[in-house]
Amino acid sequence: MGELVANMGTYIANNTTEVTKNIDAIVVLEDTVFTSIKVAGTDVKSTYIAATGTAVKAGAIITPINDVQFSGVKLASGSVALVLG
Numbered sequence: 001m002g003e004l005v006a007n008m009g010t011y012i013a014n015n016t017t018e019v020t021k022n023i024d025a026i027v028v029l030e031d032t033v034f035t036s037i038k039v040a041g042t043d044v045k046s047t048y049i050a051a052t053g054t055a056v057k058a059g060a061i062i063t064p065i066n067d068v069q070f071s072g073v074k075l076a077s078g079s080v081a082l083v084l085g
Contacts, residue, residue: 007084007085008022008084008085009084010081010082010083010084011081011082011084012029012079012080012081012082013073013075013079013080013081013082014075014078014079014080015075016035016074016075016076016077017074018035018036018072018073018074019072019073019074019082020038020071020072021071021072021082021084022069022070022071022084022085023064023069023070023071023072023073023082023083023084023085024063024064024069024070024083024084024085025061025062025063025064025082025083026061026062026063026070026073026080026081026082026083027060027061027080027081027082027083028056028057028058028059028060028061028062028078028080029058029078029079029080029081030058030078030079031055031056031057031058031077031078032055032056032058032075032077032078032079032080033053033054033055033056033075033076033077033078034049034052034056034073034074034075034076035074035075035076036072036073036074037049037062037070037072037073038070038071038072038073039064039068039069039070039071040068040071041071041072047065048062049062055077055078056078069085070082
């Protein structure tokens with residue numbers, strides 16, 4: 001992925017309900033603690049966040065590796081903009 005395009009729009013996740021969509025990128029809008037970040041239904045949060053129980057700072061952009069898409073995101077706190085693909 002060379003650029004963030006949002007051809008399918010964006011979705012704001014700001015509660016603790018899991019969001020299951022085809023996600024090209026996650027833009028962290030405020031300090032956020034993730035419960036899970038999934039690829040093909042499997043939690044891969046530790047692949048993208050070193051200290052998984054610590055908040056990711058506002059402004060971070062998380063993109064999937066190996067040209068895949070995220071399939072779901074669940075938050076413990078905070079809010080993110082999901083770039084849909």
